[in-house]
Amino acid sequence: MASPVWHPFTQHAVEPPMPTIARARGAWLETDDNRRILDAISSWWVITHGHRHKPITDAIHAEIDKLDQVIFAGLTHEPAERLAEQLIDMAPAGLAHVFFSDSGSTSVEVALKMALGYWRNIGEPRTRIAALKHGYHGDTIGTMSAGARGVFNAAYEPLLFDVVRIPFPHAGREQATLDALDSACREAPLAAFIAEPLIAGAGGMLIYGAETLAGMKRVCERHGALFIADEVMTGWGRTGTLFACEQASVTPDILCVAKGLTGGLLPLAATLATAPIFEAHYSDDRSRTLFHSSSFTANPVCCAAALANVDVWQSEPVLERIAKLADLQAGALATLAADARFENPRQLGTIAAVDLKVADGGYLASVGPALRAHFLAKGVLLRPLGNTIYVMPPYCTTAADLRLVYDAIRSAPDALA
Ligand code: PLP
DSSP: OOOOOOOTTOOTTTOOOOOOEEEEEBTEEEETTOOEEEETTHHHHTOSSOBTOHHHHHHHHHHHTTOOOOOOSSOOOHHHHHHHHHHHHHSSTTEEEEEEESSHHHHHHHHHHHHHHHHHHTTOOOOEEEEETTOOOOSSHHHHHHSOOSTTTGGGGGGOOOOEEEOOOOTTOHHHHHHHHHHHHHHSOEEEEEEOSSEETTTTOEEOOHHHHHHHHHHHHHHTOEEEEEOTTTTTTTTSSSSGGGGGTOOOSEEEEOGGGGTTSSOOEEEEEEHHHHHHHOSSOGGGSOOOOOTTTTOHHHHHHHHHHHHHHHHSOHHHHHHHHHHHHHHHHHHHHTOTTEEEEEEETTEEEEEEOOSSOSTTOTHHHHHHHHHHHTTEEOOOBTTEEEEOOOTTOOHHHHHHHHHHHHHHHHHHO
16 A cells, blocks of 8 residues: 655655665664665754764753653743753853754744734834745744745745845855845845855855855844844854854844754754844833744753764864865866766765756756765765755765765766666
8 A cells, every 4th residue: 555654745646665674873774684784864954963873862852751842931941941041052152042943944934924023013114035045944834934935935925025135145246145144234224134045055065165155144234134044054063163153253133943953863944143133032012022922832852862972072172074075075076077967066064965967957857866866876865956965964974985975976977878
């Protein structure tokens, strides 16, 4: 009988039979029939140190035996309190309050609600949102509205709100981005501008420089627009530093984190805000409350996993591992740079990407599913964005593991021919 499961971002009519994953350890997955698959995309970019990193699984076991779940309105608990303090210490200086939720999308929804709540509560209701072109912020209505429009959200278009699109700062066109943002602010006040710092992920692994990020923040400051940094993908070391904003010495007004917050082992997200944003909601007038919740907000077991992840960052040489992996990626990518079948090799920290030259590019490029099947047959989990092949592995990935990945990439054009 066909499975009743409806999978995410999956066209079941054409999807080949899916492997059943039974176990995982480090950078590797294992199927129920004992086939090993290298997780070269960190299971949708969530796994940072490796699957089942022991200090984190230990913390999960310990917390589940103490406190499983508790409502987080009107009650609090130690793992959340300690985690909030740690996040404030680790995040760019100036962020002062932490709102927990349970996915990257919800962290961004909360950010948008904080921004509009801020303006309304200080008596200057601004509602316009601007966003960088090619952005991806999630699949809820608000985050789809802020993200790029396309085949993924065409059916839901009538539900989406308008945002001002700021052109992506492609190399050589950075000033046009800054000018467009400045013009948007002058046309009518913006409540907030949202961007993925340094790299648009799902939009095609498009990289831009720290100076542009700092420039966009300066434009926002000049016009009083709140700057929302969506670090759901870039956070927790992916770009070479703990947060991408560090590379531009930028403190956003609102910072979204998720995915690697728990090392990727459990779902947890956080939206960090500056003191003025919290204070705008702090009032005897209860109508100024930040009206947002979800049942599993700040789940204690997830918070314990995140605390263990923070401890891993403080006690293990994580940044050194990241630097080593970045070097390995650079070496491997260089071999593709000289290969005429590929173009646009690019890298930011541990993230590497290259485009396979094809006649029909784009997300629905017919080559995408064929590539995925080829990689799987080679024992590598890669999930190209159309003809864009990217490698975003856990930080424990070895040189030998990476050779396997790049051998699979190099052999792809011939296999597909
Ligand atoms: N924001 C960015 C930059 C992302 O890359 C993603 C997911 O890939 C999200 C938000 C949404 O996160 P989630 O899938 O956890 O809802």
